[in-house]
Amino acid sequence: MSNLKLLFYAISSEIASLMLLLSDDTSVAYFIVYLLAHALASGLMSVVAWRFLPARFRTPKMLSLLLIFGFAFFIPAIGLLTLLIGIVVGVWLPAIFRDRPFSLVGEPYYTPVQAASSSSFRQIDIQSLLSSPDSPDALRMQGMLVLKDMPARVTGKVLRESLGDRYEDVRLLSYGILDLKEKTITRDIDRLLQLLERAKSSRRYGLARRLAELYWELTYQDLVRGDIRKLTLEKAAFYADMALMEAPQDAGLWVLRGRIQLAQGSVGEAQQSLVFSRRLGLSANQVNPWLAEIAMERRQFSLVRRLMGEISDNSQFTHLNKSVEYWRGHGLSHR
Numbered sequence: 001m002s003n004l005k006l007l008f009y010a011i012s013s014e015i016a017s018l019m020l021l022l023s024d025d026t027s028v029a030y031f032i033v034y035l036l037a038h039a040l041a042s043g044l045m046s047v048v049a050w051r052f053l054p055a056r057f058r059t060p061k062m063l064s065l066l067l068i069f070g071f072a073f074f075i076p077a078i079g080l081l082t083l084l085i086g087i088v089v090g091v092w093l094p095a096i097f098r099d100r101p102f103s104l105v106g107e108p109y110y111t112p113v114q115a116a117s118s119s120s121f122r123q124i125d126i127q128s129l130l131s132s133p134d135s136p137d138a139l140r141m142q143g144m145l146v147l148k149d150m151p152a153r154v155t156g157k158v159l160r161e162s163l164g165d166r167y168e169d170v171r172l173l174s175y176g177i178l179d180l181k182e183k184t185i186t187r188d189i190d191r192l193l194q195l196l197e198r199a200k201s202s203r204r205y206g207l208a209r210r211l212a213e214l215y216w217e218l219t220y221q222d223l224v225r226g227d228i229r230k231l232t233l234e235k236a237a238f239y240a241d242m243a244l245m246e247a248p249q250d251a252g253l254w255v256l257r258g259r260i261q262l263a264q265g266s267v268g269e270a271q272q273s274l275v276f277s278r279r280l281g282l283s284a285n286q287v288n289p290w291l292a293e294i295a296m297e298r299r300q301f302s303l304v305r306r307l308m309g310e311i312s313d314n315s316q317f318t319h320l321n322k323s324v325e326y327w328r329g330h331g332l333s334h335r
Contacts, residue, residue, distance in 0.1 A: 006048045007084075013041035014080050021076075041080060042072035049083045052090050127158050130170070137167050144173045152181045156222030182223040189214050205246035209253060212240035216260060236260050251280035255287060267294055284310040289320055 017037035020030055046068040050058060058064055072079040126143045129135050144162065147155045155177075162174035189211060196207045215236035218224050224232050240257045244250065258273035271294050278287050288307045295303040308327035311320065 003048050003051060006044050007087075010041045010044035010048065010080065011084075013037050013044065014077065017041060018077060038076060039073060042069050045072050045080050045083050049087055052087050130158060130162055130165070133166075137169070140167065140170055141173065144170060144177070147174075148177050152178070152221035152223055160222075178223065181221065182218065185214055185217055185221075185223070201246075205243050208239045208243040208246070209250070212236050212238075212243060212253070212256060212260075215239065216256060219263060233260055233264050237264070249280060251277045251282045254280065255282065255290070259290060262290060262294065267297060270294060285312055 014037075017034050020034040020037065023030065046065050049068050049072075050061075050065050053064070068083070072083055075082075126146060129143045130140055147159060152159070159174045159178050162170055163178075165171050165174070192207055192211050192214070196204065196211070199207055215232050218232045219229055219236065237257070237260050240253060240260060243253055244257065247253070254273050254277035258270045258277065261267075261270035261273060271291065274287050274291050274294075278284070284307070288311050292304045292307040295301075295307060305327050308324050311324050313321075
């Protein structure tokens with residue numbers, strides 16, 4: 001039963017008992033009925049008052065209830081009135097002085113600002129725009145044109161997903177963008193291959209190095225997949241080795257060789273190539289991200305922490321800043 005109902009019954013019983021007490025009838029029966037009504041009122045009020053007591057005063061339960069009942073029963077009228085005042089004060093005072101976590105603030109003043117049309121795509125997730133069935137086709141086509149000028153290594157996934165788009169123009173445009181980027185690199189490869197066939201030994205190193213880079217770009221930009229990707233990686237490794245035979249002290253080419261080997265799944269060989277590039281003089285900023293990737297695959301978290309900690313704050317890989325910051329701080333808990 002709710003406290004409000006118990007309180008109502010207690011007050012009603014006490015009023016009835018007082019009316020019996022003040023009546024002209026002084027018989028024993030009337031006095032017994034008065035005692036029963038007063039006892040009922042005291043019992044009900046005791047339950048209500050006990051519920052509002054702080055937790056530390058509620059135990060032991062029976063003794064606590066008995067103490068309140070005795071106070072209400074043996075001091076007729078005044079006892080119940082005192083308990084009632086105590087309940088009201090106990091409920092209202094904490095509510096008045098309680099700290100409120102929220103407060104009312106004034107309405108913000110809205111200043112309309114017209115956004116420039118050229119920046120509209122900066123505020124929209126293009127991937128969501130292209131995948132949403134509710135987006136207008138004209139707007140989705142504009143989004144595709146934005147992707148055309150972005151690096152394929154960033155947009156490759158979105159472009160490939162757009163090859164299955166319901167709108168034919170979007171499919172054609174995504175295919176055209178991917179095809180154009182691939183043909184641009186392939187055309188350069190064909191030209192360099194022809195030059196390499198008739199090149200003198202002094203030029204072979206430069207041409208082979210550039211061929212390794214271009215084949216790697218096809219993979220890195222996600223322009224080839226499946227067996228073509230595997231073949232492309234083999235070509236990149238072949239020309240990287242050819243260039244290293246001419247210039248084994250090219251530390252940057254050892255890094256490229258390590259990344260190619262890492263993409264091929266040769267983790268051990270990739271680590272050797274990357275470590276060798278460090279010995280040739282490359283800084284931790286240039287090599288450690290890939291060494292840390294290898295250590296992460298091997299779940300060598302302490303080594304990852306050390307490698308990432310060696311990367312200085314002025315690293316050119318700005319997208320690694322958050323990772324470096326993580327391993328310098330929270331990454332300490334990984335062991």
